[in-house]
Amino acid sequence: MTETRIHTTDEQTRAPTPETQGESEAAQQRERDESQDVCPECGGSLAADEAHGETVCEDCGLVVAEDDIDRGPEWRAFDSSERDQKSRVGSPTTNLMHDKGLSTNIGWQDKDAYGNSLSSEQRKKMQRLRTWDERFRTRDHQERNLKQALGEIERMGSALGLSESVRETASVIYRRALEEDLLPGRSIEGVASAAVYAAARQAETPRSIDKVVTVSRIDEMEFKRTYRYVVRELGLEIEPADPESYVARFASDLGLSDEAERRARDLLRTGKEAQIHVGKSPVGLAAAAVYAAPLLCNEAVTQAEVSEVTDISEVTIRKRYKELLDASEQTA
Known part of the structure; x- marks a missing residue:
C-alpha cells in the first residue's frame, strides 16, 4: 500500500488568534448592520414606523420587521387632566422649584384614595403632616x-x-x-x-x-x-439688545399688518447701517420704527397709541422717527 501524505500550509494549521477572531466578528457585525439598513428586496433605505411598531422600506413599502417595542404608555389621554390622572411617573426636575421638584407634596383635598372625605381626626393629622413636610422642605x-x-x-x-x-x-x-x-x-x-x-x-x-x-x-x-x-x-455675557427684537411684540399689540412690520424692520436695518443706533435706546428706535412704518404703508396709527404700548415718550418717538426716515432717504 502506498502511504498518502496530506500537506498543509501554515495558514491552514494556524489556530485563530483572539485578534483575528475579533476582527472577523466585527466584519460580520458590520455586514449584518449594513444588511439591516437596506431593503432586502429593492435595496432602498429603511425607516421606523413608531405608530405601528414596524420597520418599512421607504421606496417599495416592504415591512421588514414588525412587533417592535413600543416605549410609550399603553394608555391614551385627550387632555392634560386625564394625562395627569393616568400618568404613573412624576414631572421632570426643574430649576424653577427650590428643591428641583424632588420632594414630596401632600395634597390639600382631605380625601382618601377612593375619593371619600376624611374624618375630622384624620384631617387634623394630615394638616400636621403638611406643616412638618413644609418645614422639612425649607430647613434653612x-x-x-x-x-x-x-x-x-x-x-x-x-x-x-x-x-x-x-x-x-x-x-x-x-x-x-x-x-x-x-x-x-x-x-x-x-x-x-x-x-x-x-x-x-x-x-x-x-x-x-x-x-x-x-x-x-x-x-x-x-x-x-x-x-x-x-x-x-x-460675568454674564449679554450683548446690547437688538431693536428688531421688540418689533414683533409692538406690532402685535398695535395690530399692524405684516407689510408694516416688514417695513419697520427695514427701517431699523438701514438705521443700523447708518450707525444711528449707537448710544440710543433700542426700545426707542423700535417704537419710532413701528410708528413710521404704518404711515409709509398708509395705515392709521398715532404717536399716543405707540407711546402707550411701548412706554416711550412721544418726544422720543418723534426724534427717532425723523432720524430713521433721514437714514432711509440717504440709502435710497
Whole structure:
C-alpha cells in the first residue's frame, strides 16, 4: 500500500488568534448592520414606523420587521387632566422649584384614595403632616430665600409673557448669585428682577426696563443698580439688545399688518447701517420704527397709541422717527 501524505500550509494549521477572531466578528457585525439598513428586496433605505411598531422600506413599502417595542404608555389621554390622572411617573426636575421638584407634596383635598372625605381626626393629622413636610422642605434660610425668589421669578415671567426656558435661565442666574453670596445688602425682589431681565436679554426676547419695573416690587433706580452689580459679579455675557427684537411684540399689540412690520424692520436695518443706533435706546428706535412704518404703508396709527404700548415718550418717538426716515432717504 502506498502511504498518502496530506500537506498543509501554515495558514491552514494556524489556530485563530483572539485578534483575528475579533476582527472577523466585527466584519460580520458590520455586514449584518449594513444588511439591516437596506431593503432586502429593492435595496432602498429603511425607516421606523413608531405608530405601528414596524420597520418599512421607504421606496417599495416592504415591512421588514414588525412587533417592535413600543416605549410609550399603553394608555391614551385627550387632555392634560386625564394625562395627569393616568400618568404613573412624576414631572421632570426643574430649576424653577427650590428643591428641583424632588420632594414630596401632600395634597390639600382631605380625601382618601377612593375619593371619600376624611374624618375630622384624620384631617387634623394630615394638616400636621403638611406643616412638618413644609418645614422639612425649607430647613434653612437659604432654601427659604430660594423658594421666595423662584416664586417671584415665576410670577414676573408669567406677567411678562416669557417662555419657560427663559424662566429656567433666570432661576439658574439667581442660584449662582445665591451661591456666590451676592444677596447680602440687596433685596430678594431686586436680584430676582435682575435675573429675569438678564435671562430675557440672553434669550433674545428682551423686555424693556419699564415693563420689568412695572411687574416688579422695586423702583427703577434699585433695579438698574442691582442689575449692573449682578452682571458684573457673575460675568454674564449679554450683548446690547437688538431693536428688531421688540418689533414683533409692538406690532402685535398695535395690530399692524405684516407689510408694516416688514417695513419697520427695514427701517431699523438701514438705521443700523447708518450707525444711528449707537448710544440710543433700542426700545426707542423700535417704537419710532413701528410708528413710521404704518404711515409709509398708509395705515392709521398715532404717536399716543405707540407711546402707550411701548412706554416711550412721544418726544422720543418723534426724534427717532425723523432720524430713521433721514437714514432711509440717504440709502435710497
